[in-house]
Amino acid sequence: xxxxxxxxxxxxxxxxxxxxxxxxxxxxxxxxxxxxxxxxxxxxxxxxxxxxxxxxxxxxxxxxxxxxxxxxxxxxxxxxxxxxxxxxxxxxxxxxxxxxxxxxxxxxxxxxxxxxxxxxxxxxxxxxxxxxxxxxxxxxxxxxxxxxxxxxxxxxxxxxxxxxxxxxxxxxxxxxxxxxxxxxxxxxxxxxxxxxxxxxxxxxxxxxxxxxxxxxxxxxxxxxxxxxxxxxxxxxxxxxxxxxxxxxxxxxxxxxxxxxxxxxxxxxxxxxxxxxxxxxxxxxxxxxxxxxxxxxxxxxxxxxxxxxxxxxxxxx
Numbered sequence: 053x054x055x056x057x058x059x060x061x062x063x064x065x066x067x068x069x070x071x072x073x074x075x076x077x078x079x080x081x082x083x084x085x086x087x088x089x090x091x092x093x094x095x096x097x098x099x100x101x102x103x104x105x106x107x108x109x110x111x112x113x114x115x116x117x118x119x120x121x122x123x124x125x126x127x128x129x130x131x132x133x134x135x136x137x138x139x140x141x142x143x144x145x146x147x148x149x150x151x152x153x154x155x156x157x158x159x160x161x162x163x164x165x166x167x168x169x170x171x172x173x174x175x176x177x178x179x180x181x182x183x184x185x186x187x188x189x190x191x192x193x194x195x196x197x198x199x200x201x202x203x204x205x206x207x208x209x210x211x212x213x214x215x216x217x218x219x220x221x222x223x224x225x226x227x228x229x230x231x232x233x234x235x236x237x238x239x240x241x242x243x244x245x246x247x248x249x250x251x252x253x254x255x256x257x258x259x260x261x262x263x264x265x266x267x268x269x270x271x272x273x274x275x276x277x278x279x280x281x282x283x284x285x286x287x288x289x290x291x292x293x294x295x296x297x298x299x300x301x302x303x304x305x306x307x308x309x310x311x312x313x314x315x316x317x318x319x320x321x322x323x324x325x326x327x328x329x330x331x332x333x334x335x336x337x338x339x340x341x342x343x344x345x346x347x348x349x350x351x352x353x354x355x356x357x358x359x360x361x362x363x364x365x366x367x368x
């Protein structure tokens with residue numbers, strides 16, 4: 053059965069490159085750890101794979117449930133309304149301990165950005181929410197209650213905002229904030245804003261607060277550790293990231309996981325640790341033609357690797 057891509061409201065980035073990295077075959081068991089609009093999942097299903105799709109956003113799961121009802125029986129699409137950091141336990145609960153491929157498309161989805169009521173973007177005014185799972189502390193609750201120093205640290209570490217202390221001071225002075233327009237206005241006022249400028253000065257702050265509210269970098273690290281535990285020998289990992297903080301984590305993780313660990317000349321000799329991944333790719337970015345068709349792909353970076361037979365390392 054074919055799952056037509058034209059029913060997807062958004063185009064997944066680096067689709068051909070991700071599929072090439074995963075090389076799905078009929079009968080494979082795959083995990084799409086960030087289901088979103090189901091773009092990658094549809095192509096994996098078309099190749100004959102069974103897909104376990106994870107998403108913490110109930111809107112994404114509801115949409116996936118609607119189009120998955122038409123598939124053959126038994127179903128080859130199994131939806132999991134969970135964070136991908138929980139995928140090891142979720143798969144264990146249904147008796148699956150090894151899979152053939154895992155893909156992660158990190159960060160906020162186009163669907164979330166395009167819905168003003170979700171509060172992820174300043175392109176249209178909406179409630180200052182930013183929660184992917186639609187539960188827990190909202191961005192407004194964080195910004196209206198946190199200490200100025202805490203806000204500054206979030207802006208600096210997660211948004212790489214060099215004027216984080218000035219911006220945090222302006223946010224506190226503008227309390228209470230309730231909409232994305234309130235936040236964007238406070239940031240623009242202190243950093244300066246010119247209509248038509250290449251980049252809105254509020255971009256870094258919105259990124260930082262969203263990452264904090266959703267614990268995104270913690271999720272990424274946990275997802276990578278989970279993939280290491282679940283992938284069978286020869287299993288394939290493909291990770292798409294959208295900014296330097298994410299890509300740095302993925303790059304460092306794969307470098308360490310594919311290293312033989314030669315040790316230090318200042319310490320007693322130890323047996324080199326065998327690598328858990330091999331064939332680690334360099335950074336793969338969208339072609340000029342894809343960027344012209346899908347501007348969101350401009351910031352996307354894909355890294356992929358092949359799992360060895362070495363047992364997964366203990367999770368710290």
